[in-house]
Amino acid sequence: MKLWAAWVAASAASTIVWGVAVAQPPRTASRDNVEVSLPAGKAFPSGPGSDLANAHCLICHSAGMVTRQPPLSFDDWKAEVSKMRAVYGAPFPAESIDDIARYLVTINGNP
Template sequence: MKPALIALALRVGLVTLATSVAGFATAAGPAQRMSQQQATREVHVSLPPGTTSFPPGPGSDLADQHCVVCHSAGMVLRQPPLSFDEWKAEAAKMRTVYGAPFPAENIDAIARYLTSINGKQ
């Protein structure tokens, strides 16, 4: 599962994680390995819902929808002020390098919004 999808699942508040030890060799050798079915277990994790969102304004809905999939609004707001071009490059990097699941056509709108709340002139 991609990190952005894992983060989205965590943000929703309930995640099922499956772990497996079937591929590990035991001291007794391959004949003693546990089968995949025997070694898999589910762990349910409930996380409290996030309470922080971006300040209201044109584009805040996009930032709330796309940016908090991977990190908190507070983390973004603590960044040094960036120009529109710098925010645009950051948004593009989040999408192309880290796999943030938002369409390329939203990059400019997100950069405009982030510039409006945390930009340098």
């Protein structure tokens, strides 16, 4: 019985791999507590809408990755931005889609 109690206690804070208890880090981290610092100079070029792109697009993409995309029309950028929100769950309001797409056309688009 002592062996069983020891195994239960060990498995609460560890994972058993091939009969050996491997310690696991405490599970105290939360997605709500994550902070991100962006390196200086890694933001979108300034202009109307750059504040939206910096606030919402840099969560997942680098400015360089976005600016290296092929030139797209407003409708194409709007479709891409809408997809980021609807399919990938980008956390920005639907009202921002047109403004972000307009900005992306001005820095890398086909007006």
